[in-house]
Amino acid sequence: MVSEQEPHGPPPERPDLLVTGGDVVTMNARREILAGGAVAVAGERVLAVGATSALRERWPGTPELSADGCVVTPGLVNAHQHHTGDPLARARIPDDLPPGASVGSWAIPLHRAHTAADDGLSALLTCVENLRNGVTTVVEAGTVAHPHRVADALRTAGIRGTVGTWGWDVPGAPFAAPAPRVLDRLRALVETYPAGGRVEGWVTLVGHGLASDELLAGAADLARATGAPMTMHMSPSAADPAHYLELTGRRPVLHLADLGVLGPHLLLAHAVWLDDAEVDALLTSSTAVAYCPWAYLRLGQGVTRAGRHAELFERGGRLALGTDAQNAGDSSDILKAAALAAGLAKDMRADPTRFGAAEALELATIRGAEAIGMADRIGSLEPGKYADLVVHTTAGPEWTPRGDIAHQLVWSADGRSVRDVLVGGRVVVRDHRCVTVDETELRADAARAAADLLHRSGVPVRSRWPVIAAH
Numbered sequence: 001m002v003s004e005q006e007p008h009g010p011p012p013e014r015p016d017l018l019v020t021g022g023d024v025v026t027m028n029a030r031r032e033i034l035a036g037g038a039v040a041v042a043g044e045r046v047l048a049v050g051a052t053s054a055l056r057e058r059w060p061g062t063p064e065l066s067a068d069g070c071v072v073t074p075g076l077v078n079a080h081q082h083h084t085g086d087p088l089a090r091a092r093i094p095d096d097l098p099p100g101a102s103v104g105s106w107a108i109p110l111h112r113a114h115t116a117a118d119d120g121l122s123a124l125l126t127c128v129e130n131l132r133n134g135v136t137t138v139v140e141a142g143t144v145a146h147p148h149r150v151a152d153a154l155r156t157a158g159i160r161g162t163v164g165t166w167g168w169d170v171p172g173a174p175f176a177a178p179a180p181r182v183l184d185r186l187r188a189l190v191e192t193y194p195a196g197g198r199v200e201g202w203v204t205l206v207g208h209g210l211a212s213d214e215l216l217a218g219a220a221d222l223a224r225a226t227g228a229p230m231t232m233h234m235s236p237s238a239a240d241p242a243h244y245l246e247l248t249g250r251r252p253v254l255h256l257a258d259l260g261v262l263g264p265h266l267l268l269a270h271a272v273w274l275d276d277a278e279v280d281a282l283l284t285s286s287t288a289v290a291y292c293p294w295a296y297l298r299l300g301q302g303v304t305r306a307g308r309h310a311e312l313f314e315r316g317g318r319l320a321l322g323t324d325a326q327n328a329g330d331s332s333d334i335l336k337a338a339a340l341a342a343g344l345a346k347d348m349r350a351d352p353t354r355f356g357a358a359e360a361l362e363l364a365t366i367r368g369a370e371a372i373g374m375a376d377r378i379g380s381l382e383p384g385k386y387a388d389l390v391v392h393t394t395a396g397p398e399w400t401p402r403g404d405i406a407h408q409l410v411w412s413a414d415g416r417s418v419r420d421v422l423v424g425g426r427v428v429v430r431d432h433r434c435v436t437v438d439e440t441e442l443r444a445d446a447a448r449a450a451a452d453l454l455h456r457s458g459v460p461v462r463s464r465w466p467v468i469a470a471h
Contacts, residue, residue: 014059015040016425020052022067022391025405027074027366027380031358033405039072041387044424049381065420065427067391071405073361074381075136075160075388075423076334077368080231080269080290080322082141083150085111087122088450092461093327095298099237102327106459108174111144113457119146121449123153125442128434129332131159133415136388136423137369137378139231139290139322141269142166142204144175147189154199158428158436160378160388164204164231165189169215179215183222190228198424200228207232207269209243213259220261229265229373231290236270237301253278262287267372269322272296273306279315288318288371291363293340294331295324303344310345310355313363320371321363333415338364342410357410391420 017040024037026049038052040059048055056062085107086093093106114122123143130138138161143150147165154161167182168175177185186203193201203223205211211219211232223230234240234252244252254277256262262285271282271289282289289312296303313319321337323329329337338360345355362368369379378388394402398412421429428436454461 015042015047015055015062017041018052018055018059018062018064019067019072019389019391019422020056020064022070022072023405024049024381025071025073025361025409026382027362028382037072039381039387039389041422041425044386044426046381046383046385046387048383065391067420069394070419071392071394071409072381073134073390073392073409074365074379075390075421076134076364077320077372077374077379078130078135078138078323078332078334079267079288079320079368079372080141080292080324081126081130081138081332082325082328083123083126083153084114084119084143084146085122086326086328087125088118088446088453089459090326090450091330092454092459094462094464099239099300106327109457109459110453112174113453114145116146116149118449118453119143120149120153121442121445123150124157124437125446126326126332127153127157127159127161128437128439128442131157131421131423131429131434132418132432133331133333133335134390134392134418134421135332135334136160136390136421137372137374138162139202139267139372140164140204141231141233141324142206147201148192151193151199156436157434158423158426160198160386160423162200162202162229162231162372163189163193164202166204166206167215167219168206168210169212170210173210176210179212179218182215183218186219187222187226190222190226195227195229203228203230205230205232207234208240209247216256216261217259220259220263220266223265224263229267231267231269233269234271235273236292236296236299238273238306241273251275251278253281257281257285264288264318264373267320269324270296271309272301272303274308279308279312282312283315283317286318288320288373290320290322290371291337291341292322292324292329293337293344295328297340298328298330304348307344307348309341310348313355313359313367318367318371319363320368331415334364335409335414338410339414357404357406360410361406387422387425389422390418392417393419 040047190201264286342360366379
């Protein structure tokens, strides 16, 4: 049985809410599951975890959220999620394009046509989808023009998250600027949203081959100086290694190591195409990786041939799961990503004994929190941590009969089992609906904005099958 622990410092006298009667998956150091347990929430924090009867007796009359028959987990972590560019053009970029073709014909025109209102609406839509899938902390992959509108959306939805303004300085590239100007923009953002807040500013580069050595090194120095983490894309396909080998004679991760960019401040998105030396460099430097398996399959980038994420995990590396973009990973469902990560790990080595549901659930919770540098605050249900938690209903046939909880969360269920979500002690999803946003109005606004955006951007819109009006 999970022993009741007190948070550091003088605790509040009593909780504001008891989440009662569920099987509480604590993700504490012993990975204990408390059957028929309860979580006491005081303000933004977990006050206690224990037996429902004990916490009721200790704090009689406290309001309750019943989780009878349900599973209660820590809030899930999405370590790489695009909030702008794709959401209003969801399922519009074809899935049969040659590598890189979508960038010039779709991504750049969409970002160029985005207004501030589009960025805010796209981000809000993304936040609501993540919350309804049980994600309580999301790392934004970067916004071209209006990061403050993204931050506003995070606050409105009530999700915990990061925000970044993209920077690159390759001559002739769209939206590029000299390295000093890019660094000034990055500095201003992280100072506006300091580390430790509900919304944090991160030092965010596009990555790939779109940054000079000056910008790469300067961004890493900025992250170290401000305490703000840094994130960027690298090596989702074989294109980045080929580019860096031609340009520098070194593979990408080794070139970053030479520049002093690697380190515990850095979260690399993807890192699919790595050689042995690059894997060793990530492990030695404690550089983290955000793994978005559905995106690599959707885009045909070769994860089944080259991916070494399970190896990184098994060797003690810092690894988290992500869902990428609405025209890449498509769904912001971390439980689906967890199942795929586990399946790929087993199948790529034809070894069913390695990396199962328990490890995948760790990536979605406490190990994911460790990878993004927030394990002191989130990722497990323990006294003193933020009360970010998810109530999963077990009423569906995928939960019948009840078995191993990690197996059913990862292999059987998905985000559709998420019933209620709390972020910092605040209920943000209740009975499968986001209560901080009018979802009906949001859908209508998104439909209108999407039509306008597609028209303004001039991106080609097509369907493989004819769509005709029924009369």
